Amino acid sequence: MNTYRPEFFRIEELVTPAIYSARGERAWELLQARALVTLDQLRKRFGPITVNNWHIGGAYKESGLRDYNTPTGAALSQHKFGGAFDCKSRNVTPEEMHSYILSHPSEFPYLTTLEDVAYTPSWLHFDGRNHDRNQIWVVKP
Ligand SMILES: [Zn+2]
Numbered sequence: 001m002n003t004y005r006p007e008f009f010r011i012e013e014l015v016t017p018a019i020y021s022a023r024g025e026r027a028w029e030l031l032q033a034r035a036l037v038t039l040d041q042l043r044k045r046f047g048p049i050t051v052n053n054w055h056i057g058g059a060y061k062e063s064g065l066r067d068y069n070t071p072t073g074a075a076l077s078q079h080k081f082g083g084a085f086d087c088k089s090r091n092v093t094p095e096e097m098h099s100y101i102l103s104h105p106s107e108f109p110y111l112t113t114l115e116d117v118a119y120t121p122s123w124l125h126f127d128g129r130n131h132d133r134n135q136i137w138v139v140k141p
Pocket of ligand 1: 079086
């Protein structure tokens with residue numbers, strides 16, 4: 001799968017203001033299709049999810065694709081490759097999302113990695129990194 005447009009997310013929610021300003025709708029080309037499928041699957045399962053909200057006056061702007069030189073997060077974070085998103089749910093806690101995903105992995109076939117929720121108190125980080133464990137990998141950021 002090489003292309004996918006989410007049903008529930010617009011591009012502003014998934015990139016920084018600088019990336020949107022530089023690329024507009026062509027910023028979709030910078031995001032990984034399988035991670036976008038996973039976003040829609042999470043939205044369908046858990047209800048409304050916020051990634052970024054800068055476009056409506058909110059503070060989140062680096063919860064999806066990040067500028068390569070940002071000081072936020074790890075130097076080679078999956079966020080810099082368009083494959084990671086930090087999800088804030090209106091209806092369920094990060095712990096609830098985390099435990100549901102780990103007990104229903106087949107509902108999210110392209111989700112390969114979660115961050116340990118002990119380190120992410122108000123969001124759920126997922127990505128689709130290419131690893132060789134045969135189950136969802138829970139990493140400490
Ligand atoms: Zn993250």
